[in-house]
Amino acid sequence: MENVKIIGCGYAHGSKCVTNDDLGKIVETSDEWIRSRTGIEQRTVSETMNTSDLAIQAAKMAIEKSGIDKHKISLILVATCTPDHVTPSCACLVQEALGLNDDAVMAFDINAACSGFLYALQCAAKLLDQGVALVIGAETLSKILDWSDRNTCVLFGDGAGAVLMERSQDGSYMSFYARSKGDKEHALFCDGRSLQPHLKNVDDPKPYLHMNGREVFRFAIRSMPDAIEHVLGKESIDSIDMIIPHQANIRILEYVSRKLGFPMEKMFINLDRFGNTSAASVPLALGQAWEQKKIKENMNLILVGFGAGFTWSACRIHIEGGNHHDDQ
Numbered sequence: 001m002e003n004v005k006i007i008g009c010g011y012a013h014g015s016k017c018v019t020n021d022d023l024g025k026i027v028e029t030s031d032e033w034i035r036s037r038t039g040i041e042q043r044t045v046s047e048t049m050n051t052s053d054l055a056i057q058a059a060k061m062a063i064e065k066s067g068i069d070k071h072k073i074s075l076i077l078v079a080t081c082t083p084d085h086v087t088p089s090c091a092c093l094v095q096e097a098l099g100l101n102d103d104a105v106m107a108f109d110i111n112a113a114c115s116g117f118l119y120a121l122q123c124a125a126k127l128l129d130q131g132v133a134l135v136i137g138a139e140t141l142s143k144i145l146d147w148s149d150r151n152t153c154v155l156f157g158d159g160a161g162a163v164l165m166e167r168s169q170d171g172s173y174m175s176f177y178a179r180s181k182g183d184k185e186h187a188l189f190c191d192g193r194s195l196q197p198h199l200k201n202v203d204d205p206k207p208y209l210h211m212n213g214r215e216v217f218r219f220a221i222r223s224m225p226d227a228i229e230h231v232l233g234k235e236s237i238d239s240i241d242m243i244i245p246h247q248a249n250i251r252i253l254e255y256v257s258r259k260l261g262f263p264m265e266k267m268f269i270n271l272d273r274f275g276n277t278s279a280a281s282v283p284l285a286l287g288q289a290w291e292q293k294k295i296k297e298n299m300n301l302i303l304v305g306f307g308a309g310f311t312w313s314a315c316r317i318h319i320e321g322g323n324h325h326d327d328q
């Protein structure tokens with residue numbers, strides 16, 4: 001358990017809205033198939049902004065909403081599996097764009113696929129001493145999708161979410177659970193660059209995302225309840241006011257809801273509008289819930305995710321009064 005609290009949230013998403021019908025024009029699919037199998041109605045795709053640009057937009061919104069002096073930021077973590085560059089990290093690009101290059105800041109990226117933001121939140125909670133941590137999940141998955149593969153291109157979108165976290169003295173706290181399990185079957189997988197490409201006389205194949213949907217589905221419905229049960233410990237699910245889950249598929253969430261006896265109405269869901277934005281999915285949903293003033297004082301919520309690796313993670317958040325700097 002860490003005595004930390006979130007003091008501001010922000011989000012960003014791709015500029016172009018792509019509906020299921022739009023996808024039906026480029027691959028053999030239909031609005032009915034996508035909607036009934038996943039709950040997704042549209043997603044946003046970024047045409048000009050790279051991952052760091054979305055991250056910066058979300059970070060600026062979080063800073064503005066919280067009203068903090070940005071120079072209090074001492075740690076920047078960006079969870080992403082679609083960084084702008086192999087190096088430098090998106091986190092360093094965010095630092096520069098926010099004008100924090102002269103501040104005492106540690107900045108780095110984390111890749112734990114769709115669980116990345118929850119991993120980053122846990123790392124920030126452990127690393128943060130004085131000051132404020134800026135924790136971001138940001139992705140431009142559109143650049144690693146094979147837009148002729150209907151198995152994958154209908155599921156994902158581009159976006160970012162950012163939170164500001166500081167040490168709490170008011171009783172607010174967060175507790176975490178995170179696990180991983182190497183998957184040599186590559187159920188969810190995107191190739192990187194080949195070893196020693198200079199020795200080969202062929203171009204690298206394009207690194208597109210591949211997925212065994214049924215295998216991932218099976219993993220998701222085991223791992224999400226597992227992570228939630230671990231952060232609950234002996235506590236009843238009835239004490240949780242809201243779950244903000246990784247936005248992969250409505251059927252996965254309905255299964256989790258049934259398994260845990262947790263009502264769907266208390267899950268915050270925006271996958272119908274944004275699809276699966278991987279590491280951005282949980283903070284994008286959190287940012288919207290925060291903006292809609294659904295995150296209230298004296299509330300208990302759980303963030304939960306799963307992803308390639310395999311990785312899975314949850315965070316239980318207790319909020320004491322007085323967290324909304326932007327409401328004061």
Ligand code: COA
Nearest residue numbers: 028029030033037114150151154213214216217248249307
């Ligand atoms: N449109 C139409 N048909 C499609 C399609 C699409 N976009 N994508 C796949 N299909 C076809 C497949 O080719 C397959 O056809 P076949 O049976 O002739 O081989 C068939 O639909 C598969 O159907 P079904 O098994 O009923 O699909 P499903 O109920 O397993 O749903 C997923 C498929 C991908 C939606 C589901 O498995 C899933 O959500 N998995 C988890 C994915 C996920 O969460 N990934 C991200 C993790 S972070």
